[in-house]
Amino acid sequence: MEGIGIGSDLVIVESNAFQFPSCKITGFRHLKCNASKMELTLTRPDDWHLHLRDNELLEAVVSHSANHFGRAIVMPNLKPPITTTAAAVAYRESILKALPANCNFTPLMTLYLTDSTSPDEIKLARRSGVIFAVKLYPAGATTNSQDGVTDLFGKCLPVLEEMVEQNMPLLVHGEVTDPNVDVFDREKVFIDTVLQPLMKRLPHLKVVMEHITTMDAVKFVESCDDGFVAATVTPQHLVLNRNALFQGGLQPHSYCLPVLKRETHRQAIVSAVTSGSKRFFLGTDSAPHERKKKECPCGCAGIYNAPVALSLYAKIFEEAGALDKLEAFTSFNGPDFYGLPRNTSHIKLKKTPWKVPESYSFSFGDIVPMFAGETLEWQSFCV
Ligand SMILES: NC(=O)N[C@@H](CC(=O)O)C(=O)O
Numbered sequence: 537m538e539g540i541g542i543g544s545d546l547v548i549v550e551s552n553a554f555q556f557p558s559c560k561i562t563g564f565r566h567l568k569c570n571a572s573k574m575e576l577t578l579t580r581p582d583d584w585h586l587h588l589r590d591n592e593l594l595e596a597v598v599s600h601s602a603n604h605f606g607r608a609i610v611m612p613n614l615k616p617p618i619t620t621t622a623a624a625v626a627y628r629e630s631i632l633k634a635l636p637a638n639c640n641f642t643p644l645m646t647l648y649l650t651d652s653t654s655p656d657e658i659k660l661a662r663r664s665g666v667i668f669a670v671k672l673y674p675a676g677a678t679t680n681s682q683d684g685v686t687d688l689f690g691k692c693l694p695v696l697e698e699m700v701e702q703n704m705p706l707l708v709h710g711e712v713t714d715p716n717v718d719v720f721d722r723e724k725v726f727i728d729t730v731l732q733p734l735m736k737r738l739p740h741l742k743v744v745m746e747h748i749t750t751m752d753a754v755k756f757v758e759s760c761d762d763g764f765v766a767a768t769v770t771p772q773h774l775v776l777n778r779n780a781l782f783q784g785g786l787q788p789h790s791y792c793l794p795v796l797k798r799e800t801h802r803q804a805i806v807s808a809v810t811s812g813s814k815r816f817f818l819g820t821d822s823a824p825h826e827r828k829k830k831e832c833p834c835g836c837a838g839i840y841n842a843p844v845a846l847s848l849y850a851k852i853f854e855e856a857g858a859l860d861k862l863e864a865f866t867s868f869n870g871p872d873f874y875g876l877p878r879n880t881s882h883i884k885l886k887k888t889p890w891k892v893p894e895s896y897s898f899s900f901g902d903i904v905p906m907f908a909g910e911t912l913e914w915q916s917f918c919v
C-alpha cells in the first residue's frame with residue numbers, strides 16, 4: 537500500500553486505512569487529512585441533555601446549540617417546571633420563536649415528573665407527538681428540583697407503568713438527596729437503592745442515566761438488558777476531574793451536579809464512551825447561569841458548555857485513538873436508543889485552534905462558558 541506522509545504524526549494510505557501514532561483507524565469514510573489539518577465530516581449530532589432556559593436567557597443561548605446540533609432533549613427544570621403537556625407545547629413554541637432564521641433545529645420536549653403526575657398525563661404527552669421523555673429529579677438534588685419526586689416507589693409507580701405502556705423513556709438525575717450521604721457517593725447510592733430495584737420491578741422501562749460521573753454508573757449501564765438502559769455523558773465529566781474545582785482557588789465555573797469525581801472515575805467514563813458501546817451517547821448538560829449567580833457566596837450548579845462541547849468530545853476521542861467511534865457517540869447511539877431516525881445532514885470538525893471567549897455579554901448580564909479564554913484545538917462548522 538502506498539502511503540502519503542504528512543508530517544510526523546499522520547499518514548494516509550490509499551486503501552482508506554489511516555495510521556495514527558497510537559491507533560489504527562480503518563475504513564473511516566469521513567476522515568480527511570492534509571499536511572497540517574485534520575478534518576472530520578460527521579452526521580449532524582444531537583444533544584440528548586440540554587438546558588435552554590426561558591425568556592432572555594433562552595434567546596441568548598439557543599443559537600450555540602442550534603447551530604451545530606440537529607435536535608436536543610430539552611430539560612424541563614424551569615421556574616415553574618414543565619409538568620404538563622400543555623406547558624411543554626407552549627415552551628416548545630417559545631423555543632422555536634427564539635431560533636435564528638433558517639435554522640434547522642428540533643427541540644424534543646420532556647415532562648418534569650412530580651409526586652402527583654398522573655398516568656393520563658403520560659398518555660397526553662405521547663399523543664402530543666412533541667414530548668419524548670419524562671425527567672426524574674429527586675426533590676432537592678439539583679437546580680430547580682424542589683418540585684421533584686419525594687418517593688418514587690411510593691408515589692410514581694402507576695405513572696412509570698404507563699410509561700412502559702407508552703414506551704416513554706425515564707431520564708434520571710441519578711443522585712440521592714440524603715444529607716448523610718457523602719456528596720461524592722450520591723450517584724452510587726442512587727444506583728444501589730433506586731435504579732437496581734427499579735429495573736427489577738420494571739425491566740421494560742427505558743431509562744437514561746443522565747450525566748454519569750462514576751465507574752459505578754458505567755458498570756450499572758453495561759450490566760443492564762440491551763436497549764433498556766443507556767447513559768448520557770457530558771464534556772466536563774470526560775475532560776475534568778474534581779481537582780478542577782480547586783485549581784488555584786475555588787472555581788465556580790467548574791461546579792456542576794453531579795459534582796466532578798476523582799480521576800479513576802473520569803478514566804472509566806472515557807473508556808466506556810470510546811469503546812464504541814451503543815449504550816452511551818452525547819448529552820452536554822449545558823446549563824447556563826448568569827455570571828453573578830455563579831460567582832457569589834452560594835453559586836449555582838451548572839456549566840455552560842454549548843460553545844465548546846463538540847470540540848471537547850473530539851479531543852477526548854482523538855486522545856483515546858478512537859476518532860472512528862466519535863460519530864456513533866455524537867450522532868447514532870442517541871436516536872437509535874430513542875427509536876428516532878438519524879439526522880441526514882452533516883457538520884465538519886476541523887483541527888484549527890480557536891480561543892474560547894472570556895464571556896458572552898447580553899443586556900441582562902453575561903455568561904461565562906466552560907474553558908473561557910482558553911485555546912481549544914477542534915472547531916465545528918456547518919456544511
Ligand atoms: N447540571 C447542573 O449542575 N445543573 C443543571 C441541572 C442538572 O442537570 O442537574 C441546571 O439546570 O443548572
Ligand SMILES: [Zn+2]
Pocket residue numbers: 678709746747793794
Ligand atoms: Zn441533573
Ligand SMILES: [Zn+2]
Pocket residue numbers: 585586587611821823
Ligand atoms: Zn442537566
